[in-house]
Amino acid sequence: MLLIPCPWCGDRDETEFHYGGQAGVPYPERPADLSDEDWGRYLFVRDNPKGRFEERWSHSAGCRRWFSIVRDTVSNEIVR
Amino acid sequence: MRLPEGGRIDRTKPLRFTVDDIEYTGCAGDTLASAMIANGLLEVAPSAYRQRPRGIFAAGVDEPNALVQLDDPMQLATTTELVDGLAAILLSGKGRLIDTPDPTRYDKRNVHCDVLVVGGGPAGVAAALTAGRTGARVILADEQNELGGGLLTENRLLDWLADAVDELDALDETRILTGTTAFGYYDQNFVALAEKHRLWHVRAKRVVLATGAHERPLVFVDNDLPGIMLSSAVRQYVNRYAALPGENIVVATTNDAAYGTAFDLATRVSTIVDSRPEPPRELVRRAQELGIEVLAGAHVQQALGTRRIGGVRVGDRQIACDLLAVSGGWSPAVHLFSQSQGKIRYDERVAAFVADKSVQEQHIVGAANAVYDLAGCLREGFRAGLEAAKRTGFDGSLPEAPYAATETVAPPTPVWFVDGPEDRQFVDLQRDATVADVRRATGAGMRSVEHVKRYTTIGTAHDQGKTAGFAAIGVITQLLGAEAPQGTTTYRPPYTPVSFALLAGRDRGELHDPVRMTPMHDWHVRNGALFENVGQWKRPWYYPRPGEDRKTAVLRECRAARTSVAVMDASTLGKIDIQGPDAGEFLNRMYTNAFAKLKVGHCRYGLLCRPDGMVFDDGVVMRVAENRFLATTTTGNAAAVLDWFEEWSQTEWPDLKVWFTSVTEQWATIAVVGPQARTVLSIVAPDVDCSAESFEFMTFRDVRLADGTPARIARVSFSGELAFEINVDGRHGAEVWNAVMATGLPTPYGTETMHVLRAEKGYVIVGQDTDGTVTPQDLGMEWIVSPRKDFVGKRSYRRPDAVRPDRKQLVGLLPVDPEDLLPEGAQLIAPDTSLAQPVPMLGHVTSSYHSAALERTFALALVKGGRQLIGQTVLAPLRDRTIAATVTEPIFYDPEGTRRDG
Numbered sequence: 001m002l003l004i005p006c007p008w009c010g011d012r013d014e015t016e017f018h019y020g021g022q023a024g025v026p027y028p029e030r031p032a033d034l035s036d037e038d039w040g041r042y043l044f045v046r047d048n049p050k051g052r053f054e055e056r057w058s059h060s061a062g063c064r065r066w067f068s069i070v071r072d073t074v075s076n077e078i079v080r
Numbered sequence: 081m082r083l084p085e086g087g088r089i090d091r092t093k094p095l096r097f098t099v100d101d102i103e104y105t106g107c108a109g110d111t112l113a114s115a116m117i118a119n120g121l122l123e124v125a126p127s128a129y130r131q132r133p134r135g136i137f138a139a140g141v142d143e144p145n146a147l148v149q150l151d152d153p154m155q156l157a158t159t160t161e162l163v164d165g166l167a168a169i170l171l172s173g174k175g176r177l178i179d180t181p182d183p184t185r186y187d188k189r190n191v192h193c194d195v196l197v198v199g200g201g202p203a204g205v206a207a208a209l210t211a212g213r214t215g216a217r218v219i220l221a222d223e224q225n226e227l228g229g230g231l232l233t234e235n236r237l238l239d240w241l242a243d244a245v246d247e248l249d250a251l252d253e254t255r256i257l258t259g260t261t262a263f264g265y266y267d268q269n270f271v272a273l274a275e276k277h278r279l280w281h282v283r284a285k286r287v288v289l290a291t292g293a294h295e296r297p298l299v300f301v302d303n304d305l306p307g308i309m310l311s312s313a314v315r316q317y318v319n320r321y322a323a324l325p326g327e328n329i330v331v332a333t334t335n336d337a338a339y340g341t342a343f344d345l346a347t348r349v350s351t352i353v354d355s356r357p358e359p360p361r362e363l364v365r366r367a368q369e370l371g372i373e374v375l376a377g378a379h380v381q382q383a384l385g386t387r388r389i390g391g392v393r394v395g396d397r398q399i400a401c402d403l404l405a406v407s408g409g410w411s412p413a414v415h416l417f418s419q420s421q422g423k424i425r426y427d428e429r430v431a432a433f434v435a436d437k438s439v440q441e442q443h444i445v446g447a448a449n450a451v452y453d454l455a456g457c458l459r460e461g462f463r464a465g466l467e468a469a470k471r472t473g474f475d476g477s478l479p480e481a482p483y484a485a486t487e488t489v490a491p492p493t494p495v496w497f498v499d500g501p502e503d504r505q506f507v508d509l510q511r512d513a514t515v516a517d518v519r520r521a522t523g524a525g526m527r528s529v530e531h532v533k534r535y536t537t538i539g540t541a542h543d544q545g546k547t548a549g550f551a552a553i554g555v556i557t558q559l560l561g562a563e564a565p566q567g568t569t570t571y572r573p574p575y576t577p578v579s580f581a582l583l584a585g586r587d588r589g590e591l592h593d594p595v596r597m598t599p600m601h602d603w604h605v606r607n608g609a610l611f612e613n614v615g616q617w618k619r620p621w622y623y624p625r626p627g628e629d630r631k632t633a634v635l636r637e638c639r640a641a642r643t644s645v646a647v648m649d650a651s652t653l654g655k656i657d658i659q660g661p662d663a664g665e666f667l668n669r670m671y672t673n674a675f676a677k678l679k680v681g682h683c684r685y686g687l688l689c690r691p692d693g694m695v696f697d698d699g700v701v702m703r704v705a706e707n708r709f710l711a712t713t714t715t716g717n718a719a720a721v722l723d724w725f726e727e728w729s730q731t732e733w734p735d736l737k738v739w740f741t742s743v744t745e746q747w748a749t750i751a752v753v754g755p756q757a758r759t760v761l762s763i764v765a766p767d768v769d770c771s772a773e774s775f776e777f778m779t780f781r782d783v784r785l786a787d788g789t790p791a792r793i794a795r796v797s798f799s800g801e802l803a804f805e806i807n808v809d810g811r812h813g814a815e816v817w818n819a820v821m822a823t824g825l826p827t828p829y830g831t832e833t834m835h836v837l838r839a840e841k842g843y844v845i846v847g848q849d850t851d852g853t854v855t856p857q858d859l860g861m862e863w864i865v866s867p868r869k870d871f872v873g874k875r876s877y878r879r880p881d882a883v884r885p886d887r888k889q890l891v892g893l894l895p896v897d898p899e900d901l902l903p904e905g906a907q908l909i910a911p912d913t914s915l916a917q918p919v920p921m922l923g924h925v926t927s928s929y930h931s932a933a934l935e936r937t938f939a940l941a942l943v944k945g946g947r948q949l950i951g952q953t954v955l956a957p958l959r960d961r962t963i964a965a966t967v968t969e970p971i972f973y974d975p976e977g978t979r980r981d982g
């Protein structure tokens with residue numbers, strides 16, 4: 001059970017959160033202009049590194065705010 | 081036998097117990113195993129696979145043989161506290177599940193602490209003392225019923241221990257948990273502890289692991305005979321329980337520790353067989369003083385005897401004995417350390433895997449850190465306890481250590497196995513796995529202990545390799561001719577078995593999951609509703625009258641809705657209050673159809689899709705004010721839709737001024753459905769003009785009911801009939817429902833009828849007729865996909881995958897025999913398809929019902945290229961028969977929509 005630092009509520013147990021996958025994958029500004037390949041990449045392709053990973057969480061059973069943390073996917077250490 | 085004096089048992093409190101229905105007597109303070117030994121009972125049930133005689137081998141959680149059936153299915157005699165009346169049945173490897181419910185109440189506690197100390201031996205007690213004295217919140221947990229660990233086995237520093245326990249007891253912020261096993265070590269110092277009837281979830285700022293070490297067995301021919309026991313177990317039985325397992329003892333060792341056992345039992349020990357060519361001189365001298373012969377550089381090749389050991393063969397010599405105390409070295413108990421992601425490495429000096437690098441905020445001390453002398457354990461414990469407290473913001477100082485002579489522990493000389501028949505040299509007593517089995521595994525090309533484990537099953541029984549694990553590693557190392565062991569198997573929770581009942585605690589039965597009930601729930605119960613679980617909600621399913629089965633009741637409810645008037649409790653629909661100047665723009669970007677220009681007082685049905693274009697949820701949205709909407713969601717998806725809105729507004733469009741609040745419970749909703757709906761409304765809300773002209777379809781108004789209750793009435797329909805939804809404050813839900821029923825007109829109906837009515841109209845239920853792979857176009861709902869504006873998912877409809885002609889499309893099915901009901905989920909195939917596997921599937925049935933209006937059965941289905949198949953026949957091959965059905969448009973009733981206005 002991770003202890004996740006919500007920037008608004010402080011450290012809380014993982015059960016209060018929803019996982020949101022990789023951070024920094026913005027919704028394309030003009031999806032209509034993208035090629036099928038680029039749109040497909042936005043939809044389906046995400047990094048899956050061994051080590052540090054910037055990812056999104058939502059404190060869904062708390063303040064409902066979304067935020068990003070950097071977590072080591074091997075040790076589960078939350079770096080920031 | 082029981083020694084005349086000594087031990088920590090209470091001889092004034094005799095306890096009666098039975099083993100295999102024979103009565104014995106033990107003492108308070110005994111374990112079942114120590115009481116058995118005191119009664120001369122060493123042999124237990126034969127081994128599970130080869131039916132070889134086996135005896136008590138260990139004294140704790142590492143016991144491989146002494147399994148018993150108690151009230152709980154499979155317990156260790158060595159960890160079972162003796163109580164009066166205990167009835168034990170010896171087990172060969174397997175227990176029996178008990179089929180009566182466990183009446184015990186189990187509980188959970190969640191606690192935070194500054195320092196959690198795991199293990200109450202000398203190092204752990206020392207750590208708890210220095211940490212506790214600083215005022216830090218300390219928890220000290222130990223699996224035994226008494227603190228002391230190895231001190232109780234070795235009879236050392238017992239006065240210091242008693243003082244330390246008194247002091248810890250007196251510390252306000254220190255909690256001692258005996259009889260409590262730390263069995264799981266998870267991320268960020270989250271440690272799970274199992275007390276007998278209580279599960280502890282501990283979040284600790286620092287953890288001190290003082291988990292000790294496990295003594296290892298020796299592998300030689302017939303090393304499984306009863307009367308062969310770990311040397312530390314022999315010492316513990318004698319010193320702690322005054323239970324003597326043998327009169328004429330040989331000690332076989334690879335290291336210093338077993339000498340302590342020999343010295344404590346001096347007059348009964350004839351020989352020490354030490355694998356080391358040059359054992360420490362001081363130990364040899366002391367042994368000789370006590371009249372014990374030391375055979376250096378020697379090892380036991382074979383145990384002699386049939387039901388119990390009678391002697392050992394060492395080289396050419398045979399030495400008689402009735403007990404062989406073995407010590408194959410020590411393995412630090414790095415289980416929790418390793419679970420916490422700590423890295424371990426092989427240390428030649430102590431011939432064991434030791435802690436190398438911590439990942440979490442922790443310390444590992446004492447025997448768990450391969451420090452085996454008492455002075456060293458105390459020193460490490462004191463330091464770690466203080467350091468842990470300091471790291472959490474407290475301060476203190478190191479105490480003077482109690483007297484414990486500094487000892488040098490000489491390195492061991494491991495012996496992995498001996499020359500001789502390998503199928504009688506046991507590596508894993510529980511699995512009856514031998515050196516021969518390991519050789520078969522390495523002979524088959526396996527190198528890694530993980531592979532050998534799975535091939536031989538070594539280490540997979542109840543103790544998960546606590547004794548066998550390292551023995552196997554040693555044998556593999558020698559068979560492969562490797563220099564040093566290459567690695568261990570992965571340590572996973574739980575450290576010792578934990579019952580499901582303990583993990584579940586009170587979260588079982590009614591308390592397994594929260595139950596949500598609408599304000600009208602009591603009425604439904606009183607009026608005989610059967611309920612369906614929808615998420616956590618209890619929804620009325622149908623209301624059978626006496627003598628009615630489901631089909632009859634549902635047909636009656638359907639007829640009422642189509643021919644007179646019926647009402648349903650729709651309060652469980654999710655409701656989200658959406659406010660802000662950009663609310664309209666936000667909804668425009670989320671829903672497939674447009675909302676920005678929806679007029680105040682109007683409603684619109686909307687569809688939500690994921691970016692991949694697949695249908696995610698649907699519902700009616702009302703515009704309550706210029707800057708305020710009320711969106712409804714499906715009952716099961718309310719939380720997910722709220723999360724979805726929050727995600728997009730916060731992470732993609734933070735510039736939009738829009739806010740969301742769940743108001744599901746704030747409203748109670750009553751759907752009044754059927755051609756006579758206006759009659760009901762005219763009584764319940766006499767001031768409202770409900771005529772088709774003045775109260776248009778897909779509009780709503782805020783009104784007052786007959787008794788003055790404020791209500792919001794909407795003209796929406798999920799059945800195709802004239803329908804009104806009366807929404808009131810949840811607190812008025814029951815009384816308004818009563819008022820509606822008091823008109824004497826409506827028939828109450830449940831979810832089953834609701835499903836039939838909507839399916840007759842071809843309205844889909846998200847999650848039943850869709851499964852996350854279905855686009856609006858697949859459902860034939862192109863009409864709701866705006867060609868003008870952009871919205872989440874729109875780009876995906878140009879992907880080649882979205883326009884494949886063989887996508888599964890929603891169609892209707894009419895079974896050729898109008899009485900035949902297709903099972904929901906049934907697979908569909910084309911006629912003349914061979915049933916040889918693999919069978920090419922066309923799709924599957926998503927909804928299927930008897931229809932009162934159609935006077936026959938019908939179904940909805942997702943079928944590849946389904947719209948092209950309209951008019952053709954498909955087959956549903958079932959286990960015992962095949963149902964043929966005609967493919968139709970997915971609308972069966974009133975396709976022109978003439979009934980909407982009543």
Ligand SMILES: [Zn+2]
Pocket residue numbers: 006007008009010059062063064065
């Ligand atoms: Zn929060």
